[in-house]
Amino acid sequence: MTGQMQRIPELDYALEDGWTLPAGWYSDERVLVLECERIFARAWHYAGPLEWVADPGCFFAAQVSHVPMAVVRGADGALRAFVNVCRHRGHLVVAGAGCRSTLQCPYHAWTYDLDGSLRKAPRSEREPGFDPDGLSLLPVSVGTWGPFVFVNPDPEAAPLEHALGELPAIVAESGLDVDTLRFHSHHEWPIASNWKVALENYLECYHCPTAHPGFSKLIDVSPDNYLLRVHETFSSQIGPVRPSVLAGNGKAAAYTPHGPVEQSQYHFVFPATTMNIAPGIANVSLERWVADGPKQTVETTDYYFGPDSSPDEIAELMAWDNQVGEEDVSLVESVQRGLDSGAVPQGRLMRESEQLIADFQRRVHDALLA
Ligand code: FES
Ligand SMILES: [Fe+2]
Structure with a gap:
C-alpha cells in the first residue's frame, strides 16, 4: 500500500488557494483503493x-x-x-x-x-x-x-454519537421528531461518476439557480439566505422556503409545504452518508453513496415519512425530489467526462458558495496524503 501511496502525486496547486483535488483522483483505481482503506473502512x-x-x-x-x-x-x-x-x-x-x-x-x-x-x-x-x-x-x-x-467496518470504532455530533439536536430543533418516522421505500440510483463527483455536487447549491428550476421555485437559493455550515464531523445546508410560496403566491412551485418542517435541510456525514429533509410533512431521506469502481457510484436512498402523511403529499414530495435527483445525475456524469479528459487538471472552487466542498476535499486529501 505504501508503494501505491507514493505514486499518488501531491497537488500542483494548493487546496488552501481554492484549487480542487486533481482530476486524476476521480478515475484512478489506486486512489479508490486508498480511499477504501483510509476513509470508508474507518467511518460510520x-x-x-x-x-x-x-x-x-x-x-x-x-x-x-x-x-x-x-x-x-x-x-x-x-x-x-x-x-x-x-x-x-x-x-x-x-x-x-x-x-x-x-x-x-x-x-x-x-x-x-x-x-x-x-x-x-x-x-x-x-x-x-x-x-x-x-x-x-x-x-x-x-x-x-x-x-x-x-x-x-471498524469493530473498534468510536460510538456513532461521536460521528453525528450535534446533528440529532439540529434536526430536532428544526421541528422534526425522527422517532415518528416510518420507512417508506428504498431506491438505488446508478451514477456513472466517481463517488466524490457525486458528493461534491450534493455539497453545493451554487448550481441550483441554473440546474434546478423546480427546486429553486420552492427554496430560496440566494447566497444570503441559503445557509452553509461546516461542523466538526458533518456539514449542513439549510434552505428556507420562498416567502411567496408560503403566502400562496408561488403558483409555479411544485407543492406548498404544510407540516412541521419549515426549511429544507441537507446534511452530510463524512464520508458518504447524506440526510435530506424537505419542507412540509415529516420526512427524511437517508442516502449511502457507494463507490462501485472509480467511475461508478450507487446512490442508495431510503425514504421515511411521518404516520400522518397522505399518499398524495408523499407523492408530490418524492416527485419534486426525484426531479432534482435526475438533474443531478446528468450534471455529475458530465463532470466525470470532463475530468476524464485531463484537460483541466485542477478546477477552481468558489470559496464562499462551495465551502462545504472545500471541507470535503480537505478531509479526503488529508486522509490519503497526510
Ligand atoms: S459455505 Fe459459504 S462459501 Fe462455502
Ligand atoms: Fe443538485
Missing part, C-alpha cells in the same frame, strides 16, 4: 431502517463501500452487524432482508448463529483440526439514531 455509514431488524432473527444486507454488511437482531435481542462474507470461501451469507433462526450461506451451507458464531459446516467432522471457534462472521460496529441503523 447509514445502513438501513431499524424496523427491518425489530425482532430476533431479523436481518438485512447492506453494501457499504467495498464491504458487504449484514445487520442482525440476535436471539438475545442485541443488535449486531457483521461483514456479510462467508468464512469458507467468500460467498455473501445473506441477501435482502428477512427473518431466520440462523444465517446460512447458500453456497455450501455453512450455518452461523445469529451472534455470528459458526454452528455447522457440512462434513467438518471429516476434517481433522477443524476449529469452528475461529471461523465466526467478522464483527463490525453498529449504532442507531431513532429509526436509522448505521454501521462502521
Whole structure:
C-alpha cells in the first residue's frame, strides 16, 4: 500500500488557494483503493431502517463501500452487524432482508448463529483440526439514531454519537421528531461518476439557480439566505422556503409545504452518508453513496415519512425530489467526462458558495496524503 501511496502525486496547486483535488483522483483505481482503506473502512455509514431488524432473527444486507454488511437482531435481542462474507470461501451469507433462526450461506451451507458464531459446516467432522471457534462472521460496529441503523467496518470504532455530533439536536430543533418516522421505500440510483463527483455536487447549491428550476421555485437559493455550515464531523445546508410560496403566491412551485418542517435541510456525514429533509410533512431521506469502481457510484436512498402523511403529499414530495435527483445525475456524469479528459487538471472552487466542498476535499486529501 505504501508503494501505491507514493505514486499518488501531491497537488500542483494548493487546496488552501481554492484549487480542487486533481482530476486524476476521480478515475484512478489506486486512489479508490486508498480511499477504501483510509476513509470508508474507518467511518460510520447509514445502513438501513431499524424496523427491518425489530425482532430476533431479523436481518438485512447492506453494501457499504467495498464491504458487504449484514445487520442482525440476535436471539438475545442485541443488535449486531457483521461483514456479510462467508468464512469458507467468500460467498455473501445473506441477501435482502428477512427473518431466520440462523444465517446460512447458500453456497455450501455453512450455518452461523445469529451472534455470528459458526454452528455447522457440512462434513467438518471429516476434517481433522477443524476449529469452528475461529471461523465466526467478522464483527463490525453498529449504532442507531431513532429509526436509522448505521454501521462502521471498524469493530473498534468510536460510538456513532461521536460521528453525528450535534446533528440529532439540529434536526430536532428544526421541528422534526425522527422517532415518528416510518420507512417508506428504498431506491438505488446508478451514477456513472466517481463517488466524490457525486458528493461534491450534493455539497453545493451554487448550481441550483441554473440546474434546478423546480427546486429553486420552492427554496430560496440566494447566497444570503441559503445557509452553509461546516461542523466538526458533518456539514449542513439549510434552505428556507420562498416567502411567496408560503403566502400562496408561488403558483409555479411544485407543492406548498404544510407540516412541521419549515426549511429544507441537507446534511452530510463524512464520508458518504447524506440526510435530506424537505419542507412540509415529516420526512427524511437517508442516502449511502457507494463507490462501485472509480467511475461508478450507487446512490442508495431510503425514504421515511411521518404516520400522518397522505399518499398524495408523499407523492408530490418524492416527485419534486426525484426531479432534482435526475438533474443531478446528468450534471455529475458530465463532470466525470470532463475530468476524464485531463484537460483541466485542477478546477477552481468558489470559496464562499462551495465551502462545504472545500471541507470535503480537505478531509479526503488529508486522509490519503497526510
Ligand atoms: S462459501 Fe459459504 S459455505 Fe462455502
Ligand atoms: Fe443538485
